[in-house]
Amino acid sequence: MSWRKEQRRAERGYHHGNLKEALLQAALGLIAEKGAAGFTFADAARMAGVSAAAPYRHFRDRDELLSSIAQRGFEQFEARLSAAWDDGRPDTVTAFERVGKAYLAFAREEPAFYNAMFESGVPVDANAALQAASERAFNVIRAAAERLAALTPPGTPRPPAMMMALHIWSMAHGVASLFSRGDAARRKLPMSPDELLEAEVLIYLRGLGFPIDRRPPARGAEPPPVPPEAPSGSGVPPGRPWGKPK
Amino acid sequence: MSWRKEQRRAERGYHHGNLKEALLQAALGLIAEKGAAGFTFADAARMAGVSAAAPYRHFRDRDELLSSIAQRGFEQFEARLSAAWDDGRPDTVTAFERVGKAYLAFAREEPAFYNAMFESGVPVDANAALQAASERAFNVIRAAAERLAALTPPGTPRPPAMMMALHIWSMAHGVASLFSRGDAARRKLPMSPDELLEAEVLIYLRGLGFPIDRRPPARGAEPPPVPPEAPSGSGVPPGRPWGKPK
DNA sequence: CGCCTCATGTAAAGGTCGTTCACATGAGCT
DNA sequence: AGCTCATGTGAACGACCTTTACATGAGGCG
Structure with a gap:
């Protein structure tokens, strides 16, 4: 006993x-x-x-333990997003994509942290340190959006970076919550959460005027990704950012 | 006592x-x-x-009560989304937008239902009836996406409706979870959740080739919404689906 | 070296929950 | 009128959260 x-x-x-x-x-x-x-x-x-x-x-109590974990989670989250962003190398769009994938990877690989951070009911403003950590993580996305916004092709209006960041965040969080988590919210999908998010972001970026046209990259060799940095034409080419049509 | x-x-x-x-x-x-x-x-x-x-x-136990509430929630959710969709009247894009707003409105106005449905940890597949109700709700979005997909301008590839539906759902859910709910996850925003989602969806649709160019509609009179139904040009005009640039 | 102090751990107890069980009640059928 | 069965009661069990009074021992100080 x-x-x-x-x-x-x-x-x-x-x-x-x-x-x-x-x-x-x-x-x-x-x-x-x-x-x-x-x-x-x-x-x-x-x-x-x-x-x-x-x-x-x-x-102090159970909640404080929980929010400590959430805080650590945000710190690791920031680290992973930062690493994925890698200061925009080799090119902004590729790096941006990588951040999206890192978001999903974190949700998948660190379910405990993700749970504590977003699904435990711990209010972000419970704790100043928690709030700060959460903000630092978001700032990675925001900084990336900033760089991306600066690249909008000439002739198209420049979107507010903050808005872009919030959009991207909501996409990543939406996909993660609905499709990419523990057995809870899982639905049957015609494609993997990663592919789903990638297509979503690409279509979104195209809507902002970025000349995106990428199909799921042939595994192995990385093709020279996107006409490097300075986009040429204005307007959007009729590419297909999602997989081949059946 | x-x-x-x-x-x-x-x-x-x-x-x-x-x-x-x-x-x-x-x-x-x-x-x-x-x-x-x-x-x-x-x-x-x-x-x-x-x-x-x-x-x-x-x-049977507490969980069954919870899942009963979630089920009812999905039923009401379906009703609200259906009403908002209104079979695509007066035009598909406008109606689609309305569905997005209805999603957020539901999350805001029925926090208890939304909570039980998406944040209570009740697995969707706990109960056959629950799963069915959830599917029926999603099918409203899916049907709307179907109609929208059928409208892709000539010259642009037609996106899979299912994918579109999942994208839209993830956007709405992401915005609702992160920004539009009870005091829990609330962050400070430069725009309302509704505006945020609207811009996000419009940019996304533009990325699919829809000729969208709408600023926040002048309150009061509804302008003839979008060059009605059959879009003319291919390619995307350089409009600005978010608010004026300050 | 011996002693003191205070951070860190323990046991016990009170209150709440979820859940089960044997029993009570009474609405509706015969 | 009497029976039956769905529906509600009270008591009891074990688990949890949290507080309180008390125990322990590591590290600083004389």
Whole structure:
């Protein structure tokens, strides 16, 4: 029954030594398994081998633990988006695409973080640090949009970068929430979430006047992506940013 | 203390008479207040003036109540989207726009339903009826996309309607989740969620080759919306689907 | 080295929930 | 009038969150 707890205590002494971190890790695992809603403070404590009251020495309550995780999530999110953006290399559109994919990849590969960040009910403004982290992540998208907006072909009006950023964010978040997450919201799709988002973004960019015409890149060799940087013609070519028609 | 309950019982007798419905209504109110996560079965029972065990005569468990609400939500959702679509009157693009707005309006005006449908963790496939209701709602968007796809100007490839529908859905859902919901996910925006989504959809449609050029419609008179039905030129005019550039 | 202090952990207890079970009630059929 | 079965009750169980009083021991100080 409780010799297990005694045992653990024997191994590590009365003081845990690194409980805060252990709790965060435990919670991360539990959220990944059962969602933020199903995650329990008591379980995290058990998993760390301490009593149910111990966590309260490190977090005001369950919500604070959750928002700590959300904050870390936003930090890692920012890192991944930043890396994907890679300051716009090799060209702005390609890098932009990569950011979209990174968004979905994060949602897929870090379900616990994504859950805590967007689906746990933790208000972004619960915590100043959380809010700041969230903003830094968004700023990556925003900066990318800024660069992209500066490239609008001559003859077409330049869209507000902030608006573009919000649009892209909503597309990525929409696709991730509806189609790319745990068993919860999954629907049957005629294409992968990645392809879906890619086509969506490309069509959107074309609507802004970018001369986009790419089909799913032939796997292997990367073709010289898009007539590099300075777009030539105005108006939109009749390309097909989604897959071949059946 | 408990004379209240006695009182209620005196008013309505031992049998409630309409408990199932009362529970659904109570739950709806509670979810609107505190979110699906904070909603409690016991509270709903209290609110209906019955004991905590009574609800189990009508719902297998808390999750079944939740999914019943989600199902109703999808039904009302379908009704609102259908009404907005109005079979494509007066013209397809205008009606399509209206569907987008109806989506956001529903998310805003029926937070309890929206929450149960998309944010409560209820899996869509929990219940056959739920899944069917969800599909019927989506089919409204899909049918609209179908009609829209059939209108692609000559010279531009015709996008798969299903893909369009998924794109539109993800945009609407993304905007609603991130910007248009309860205090939870609210960020500061340079424009209203409605405007944001409208611009997003218009730009997207333009990317598909639709000759869209509309600024936020002057409130009051509806201008002859878009060169009616059969679009003339191919290629995309350099219009500005978002607001004036400050 | 011995002692003190304070951060960190524990056990116990109170309140709430979800859920089940045996039992009560009474609406409607016969 | 009497029976039956859907519907509601109360009590009880185990889990959770959170608070409180108390225990432990690591690290600083004399």
